[in-house]
Amino acid sequence: MTDQTPIAGRSAYHFEVMRRAIVLVDELGPGARLDDLAREMQMSPAHFQRVFSEWAGVSPKRYQQYLTLGHAKALLRERFTTLEAAHASGLSGTGRLHDLFMRWEAMSPGDFAKGGAGLNITWGMADSPFGPALLMATDRGICGIAFTSEAGEAAAFEDLRSRWPDARYTEDAARITPKAEAIFGQGGEVPLHFIGAPFQIKVWEALMQVPSGHVTTYSEIAAAIGHPKAVRAVGTAVGRNPISLLIPCHRALRKSGALGGYHWGLPVKRAILAWESVRADA
Known part of the structure; x- marks a missing residue:
């Protein structure tokens, strides 16, 4: 069955996952592995990566580079x-x-x-x-x-x-x-x-x-x-x-x-x- 949820609605759900992931990246540090993040989010690695990538457009690992405090200076x-x-x-x-x-x-x-x-x-x-x-x-x-x-x-x-x-x-x-x-x-x-x-x-x-x-x-x-x-x-x-x-x-x-x-x-x-x-x- 296809997902009939509007795009904006799915994006809002993805952002809630994303928002919690930002907190985790801060707590676990930039070296946090996908398995660590997924476990803390109570999701399988594959599901977490899919949801995250649909919102961000890149993998969680790649996105971490954009969330570091140094990104603003860059x-x-x-x-x-x-x-x-x-x-x-x-x-x-x-x-x-x-x-x-x-x-x-x-x-x-x-x-x-x-x-x-x-x-x-x-x-x-x-x-x-x-x-x-x-x-x-x-x-x-x-x-x-x-x-x-x-x-x-x-x-x-x-x-x-x-x-x-x-x-x-x-x-x-x-x-x-x-x-x-x-x-x-x-x-x-x-x-x-x-x-x-x-x-x-x-x-x-x-x-x-x-x-x-x-x-x-x-x-x-x-x-x-x-x-x-x-x-x-x-x-x-x-x-x-x-x-x-x-x-x-x-x-x-x-x-x-x-x-x-x-x-x-x-x-x-x-x-x-x-x-x-x-x-x-x-």
């Missing part, structure tokens, strides 16, 4: 993106998750100051390659994506809702599901609606210039938006990005090569960076 050495050069060469349009065509518009500063008053936001849950995802959208486009595997669904919802506390929220799977399928499935046009302060929006726009499989630094973003000394403020704006993945805040690293923080959990950030690196190498 990305900075080999795939550091100068944002001005990326913008000039059109790199921002290549290598996205599904080559999505995205357009975006921002809420005016005056409207943002109202805390979302008068704004109708629909929301719903969806499977993604990085675990369960919470999506929010206005009539103009996606305004929020949160990954809930670390924080939990309720906490993620309150986190996003607190950014626009006076908006009206309606659960509407019928409206959210097609958007989730475009993002995590076969691709398609995905309009974005930036709801943030003007400085935050500048930072988010800069992040969208970083190609998949590449990284940048907080200081590079600060320079690119014309505020080279505002590194701390840039870091705060990166952390407040409400549209995970599509505004790729996971591609921002500290100048030292450290991962820095990630609003939805460092295991998710590490998984996304490794996942994108595998595909960039391929």
Whole structure:
């Protein structure tokens, strides 16, 4: 009998296996053998390798190389993106998750100051390659994506809702599901609606210039938006990005090569960076 589970659903299940495997790689070290990992996961080696490889695209052994702490430093050495050069060469349009065509518009500063008053936001849950995802959208486009595997669904919802506390929220799977399928499935046009302060929006726009499989630094973003000394403020704006993945805040690293923080959990950030690196190498 064939597996009728949707691709995104299988990917979400695979990510749960993947997330636990990341913890094991950290605990057992980079020399952990396939048999050791499979035993700890309570799976046969063959089944573990199949599930893992379907999600990652490579074997667990190969993937471990992308999960080491040194991988972030290697990305900075080999795939550091100068944002001005990326913008000039059109790199921002290549290598996205599904080559999505995205357009975006921002809420005016005056409207943002109202805390979302008068704004109708629909929301719903969806499977993604990085675990369960919470999506929010206005009539103009996606305004929020949160990954809930670390924080939990309720906490993620309150986190996003607190950014626009006076908006009206309606659960509407019928409206959210097609958007989730475009993002995590076969691709398609995905309009974005930036709801943030003007400085935050500048930072988010800069992040969208970083190609998949590449990284940048907080200081590079600060320079690119014309505020080279505002590194701390840039870091705060990166952390407040409400549209995970599509505004790729996971591609921002500290100048030292450290991962820095990630609003939805460092295991998710590490998984996304490794996942994108595998595909960039391929």
